[in-house]
Amino acid sequence: MKNNNLRIFFHVSTIIGLLMLESPIILLxxxxxxxxxxxxxxxxxxxxxxxxxxxxxxxxxxxxxxxxTNIKRRD
Structure with a gap:
């Protein structure tokens, strides 16, 4: 669950950052x-x-x- 939340955080942060760089908001x-x-x-x-x-x-x-991570343990 923690890894999924981290993945969502990275996706949302990346999209917000790129939108703020490339959107018409920069004209303001x-x-x-x-x-x-x-x-x-x-x-x-x-x-x-x-x-x-x-x-x-x-x-x-x-x-x-x-x-x-597809690491399998050998027992």
């Missing part, structure tokens, strides 16, 4: 005036969601997301 972020650490908001938006997706993919890689 197309402003220069609100600056974060001297970087325009649009660049900050893209970098945040890129980092979010990268972290999710790294965690999924470390947890062997998508791989089935």
């Amino acid at each position: 972020a197309n402003n220069i005036e609100p600056m974060f650490f001297g970087v325009p908001f649009l660049i900050s938006w893209v970098l945040f969601w890129w980092a979010f997706c990268t972290i999710i993919f790294f965690i999924a890689y470390m947890k062997n997301w998508g791989k089935t």
Whole structure:
């Protein structure tokens, strides 16, 4: 059950991250005036969601997301 919940979490997180990068919502972020650490908001938006997706993919890689374990024990 825990593995299934983790798999659903990775799928949902990936879809949300990619939607936030590629959807028309990014047009709302197309402003220069609100600056974060001297970087325009649009660049900050893209970098945040890129980092979010990268972290999710790294965690999924470390947890062997998508791989089935077919190890049989010999007794």
